[in-house]
Amino acid sequence: MRSDAQPAVVGGGAPARRFEPRLILQHVAVVIAAVLFATPLVYALFSALKPNDQIFAVPPTLIGSEVRWENFLEVFRYGPFFTYIANSFLVSVAGTAVVLVVSTTAGYAFGRLQWRGREVVFGLFLVTLMVPQEVLVVPMFQLMQWLGWVNTPQALILPFAFTAFGTFLMRQFFRGIPFELEEAARVDGAGPLRTFLQIILPLARSAVAVLTVFTFIGFWNSYLWPLIVVNDYSYLGTLPIGLATFSGQFGTRWDLQMAASIIAMIPTALIVILLQKHLVKGIATAGIAGR
Structure with missing residues (x-):
């Protein structure tokens, strides 16, 4: 005999919750x-408030003899x-803007438009993800010299x-948008560019937020390439290079380096907090979208 047991009701209506280990x-x-x-992060914050000679004290303490x-x-x-911060903002904001324009348009072309050789070109595009940055710095530096x-x-x-990362992310998200919306826009006389700007792109806000955060953090934390391509650090140095200046031949100011690291984390933390809702939605949907 089948028994359809109902959940227990407590206090006039709400079913009791089960204990779920x-x-x-x-x-x-x-x-x-x-x-x-x-x-x-907690260790870095408290270390930034210590005198420099107490950061590696034995036995270790969380709080120094004075809060500095x-x-x-x-x-x-x-x-x-201030110059390092300004340069990092310039590079990160401009680089993120360029990546968003390129990745959204290329993702739309690869995900929504039909043209000969699309899958082959996209496959070659993805191959570039397998090439590490360290392999590219020498030819890129030679190209920068030539230009x-x-x-x-x-x-x-x-x-x-x-x-290719941004293009792949946007392509996957675009392919999850119903094609009927694009067909309806085409019936109303909208061309590919208008369809992209007024219909497809507004629906991809979450994916754009994910790409914005990842790209901004990538530019903000970049160290190897600025170290190679910049000669005058006092003029064009970025924050990662600025953090390295606290270590010199006469010792390392660990207290100042920790304080500078905390300051450098603030912009990236703020952008993640502001776009948190879109990040969760974008990460949850971009990976499973596609046809």
Whole structure:
């Protein structure tokens, strides 16, 4: 005999919740992971408030003998840190803008338009993801020399503005949008460009947010390429290069380096917080979209 048992009702209407050990274990695992990821940030913050000679004291302490908030001001007196921040903002914002334009248009062409050789070209495009950056720096630097772009802002922005990752991400998301919307727009007389700008792109806000965050953080944290292509760090140095200046032949100012690292993390943390809702939705849908 089949018995359809109803959940118990408590206090006039709401069904009682079951005790689910698996759900509790999942929450515990999330809390443990959050603590592990937050520990280096907490250590960096408290180290930034210590005197330099107490950071590696034995036995280690979380709080030093004095709390030195002035370390955050000393960062800007130690070197041209305002210049490093301004250059990083310029490179990151401009590079992100170029990547968004290129990736969304290329993703639309690969995902929505029909043209001969599309899949072959897209496959070749994806092959570039397998080539590490370290292999490309020498030919790219030679190209920058040939163009006369060494020690210029465009040398920091353009070489990594045409990547296959953004195109692949946008293509996958675009292919998940119903094709009937595009067909209806075509019936109403809209061309490919108008359809892309007024119908397809507004529906892809979440994917654009994901690409914006990943691209901005990538440009913001880039160290190897600016180190190679920039000659005058006081003029065109970026934040990662600025962080390295706290280490010299006469020692390392760990307290200032930690304080500068905290300052450098603020813009990326803010952009993630502001776009958090779109990030969750974009990551959840972009990977499973497509036909």
